[in-house]
Amino acid sequence: METAAPTPARTAPTDHHAPRSRRRRAGRRAVAAVALAAAGVLVAACSSSASAGHAAGTSAGPTITISNFAYHPATLTVHPGAHVTVTNTDKVAHTLTARSGMFDTGLIQPGQSVTIIAPSADGTYPYFCSVHQYMSGTLVVAG
Numbered sequence: 099m100e101t102a103a104p105t106p107a108r109t110a111p112t113d114h115h116a117p118r119s120r121r122r123r124a125g126r127r128a129v130a131a132v133a134l135a136a137a138g139v140l141v142a143a144c145s146s147s148a149s150a151g152h153a154a155g156t157s158a159g160p161t162i163t164i165s166n167f168a169y170h171p172a173t174l175t176v177h178p179g180a181h182v183t184v185t186n187t188d189k190v191a192h193t194l195t196a197r198s199g200m201f202d203t204g205l206i207q208p209g210q211s212v213t214i215i216a217p218s219a220d221g222t223y224p225y226f227c228s229v230h231q232y233m234s235g236t237l238v239v240a241g
């Protein structure tokens with residue numbers, strides 16, 4: 099039950115978004131709040147749109163794949179300190195273990211990958227699988 103008459107002199111609203119209807123102040127304030135909220139969303143969207151596109155961890159570096167109880171390639175040449183990703187595609191676990199002990203993936207479960215770091219000194223590093231010791235390969239480090 100409204101007793102107050104509408105605003106006496108219906109002067110033009112001062113805000114930019116001139117409400118078409120004759121709403122009372124509360125209504126107008128709500129409209130303003132919504133407008134502010136929308137502006138805030140826009141600002142947030144703008145500031146969060148700058149996302150750096152870093153690639154995920156897996157590198158495009160040298161890789162050795164274990165399949166059918168063998169290393170592929172059987173001999174791989176890499177730079178000193180290279181990160182070498184070893185992927186086991188067999189259905190049993192394998193390792194890639196340097197005979198010198200300088201690197202060792204530990205058990206690589208089926209379908210998993212482990213990254214080793216090549217020695218920093220040039221040389222030829224034979225390795226084998228500690229589970230199936232007849233499996234062997236060679237990592238050659240050459241700067």
Ligand SMILES: [Cu+2]
Binds near residue numbers: 193
């Ligand atoms: Cu094995």
